């Protein structure tokens with residue numbers, strides 16, 4: 001494998017995982033971030049996010065000298081053959097993707113790029129961004145490529161090193177091959193395409209996954225209405241290869257750092273192109289309603305009123321095995337209950353400070369402690385450790401033994417045998 005010098009711009013969930021993995025593959029990586037505090041923490045050997053195997057890979061990269069961290073954008077890009085943009089593309093005021101971070105960084109680095117280098121977009125960006133970046137960079141000696149990232153938080157390292165596929169969008173085959181060569185030591189199908197198709201593909205994937213979850217949450221609502229069991233329904237569906245069983249667990253609604261902003265951005269991209277993406281718009285609405293229905297289950301189990309009652313919430317992150325609470329459905333549900341006057345006692349294994357969105361909640365140091373004096377418990381994130389808490393211990397602490405299991409994680413029979421009123425999602 002040809003070792004490449006790569007500068008990663010933006011050392012967040014994607015940039016850090018990507019940098020550590022590329023260094024592990026043998027490349028020479030510098031991760032740049034304009035957050036000085038973050039760079040100092042990383043240089044002291046601490047990984048500031050929760051991500052399986054990442055601390056080991058960062059330590060390996062630092063000890064071999066293949067991975068370093070800096071705030072020095074100019075010097076880093078000047079020495080790089082590849083510059084990977086792993087910058088935030090948050091939701092703008094109107095719901096479209098806000099490209100300010102990307103534009104600012106490109107403006108700051110474009111004159112320092114080494115002649116012949118390739119600028120690679122890993123951030124999720126609207127279709128047409130490639131062409132816009134070519135124009136913004138404005139240099140004939142620089143190539144641009146789209147290489148969208150598909151890693152999932154919680155399994156980013158494994159996803160990067162054993163991906164389902166690698167997508168490279170470039171305007172010439174030579175540039176695409178140069179980018180693809182970075183991944184030479186990874187066994188995965190490589191799809192080489194034009195930049196607009198690569199950009200479309202990333203949104204198409206996230207939009208579809210959001211639709212899939214919306215669909216199964218809707219089927220769960222039907223199961224709730226008729227006393228069917230969603231787990232058996234999903235099991236039966238999963239044998240049909242046209243449907244598949246993955247990513248089909250009902251829950252408190254989808255959220256996280258990508259789906260909410262990417263689905264909204266895609267509806268904007270579509271309407272800018274003259275197509276009303278009614279299906280996706282409806283899925284966004286249905287998801288909002290579903291999150292409300294989860295809060296409603298807590299209200300119903302509390303005899304129609306949560307005002308003044310202590311409610312325990314297990315989990316705040318948008319899914320297990322990450323510390324990310326951006327657009328977390330758990331936060332949405334806790335916020336709704338707080339607004340209705342509930343006294344929230346929350347616990348999440350990775351959260352040590354009450355998030356500003358749910359100020360006024362108490363943060364317990366253990367799952368059990370959160371249930372003290374509670375009129376109901378709601379499980380919002382599928383942390384495995386919640387499944388091993390003994391219902392008998394919870395029973396002793398709570399003022400009323402009622403549980404809403406918004407992830408269908410708990411052993412219903414065992415909780416019921418311990419005197420709990422149990423409500424799941426679709427069972």
Ligand SMILES: NC(=O)c1ccc[n+]([C@@H]2O[C@H](COP(=O)([O-])OP(=O)(O)OC[C@H]3O[C@@H](n4cnc5c(N)ncnc54)[C@H](O)[C@@H]3O)[C@@H](O)[C@H]2O)c1
Nearest residue numbers: 010011012013014033034035086087089105123124149153
């Ligand atoms: N988080 C995911 O699971 C995931 C997966 C696939 C794709 N993506 C996409 O990847 C992109 C990055 O997402 P993320 O979750 O890693 O974001 P993040 O917020 O975790 O990280 C972004 C980093 O960029 C830094 N930054 C901002 N402006 C900068 C600048 N001018 N120079 C240097 N650094 C700068 C920030 O300080 C931050 O550390 C987004 O477009 C996102 O949609 C994310």
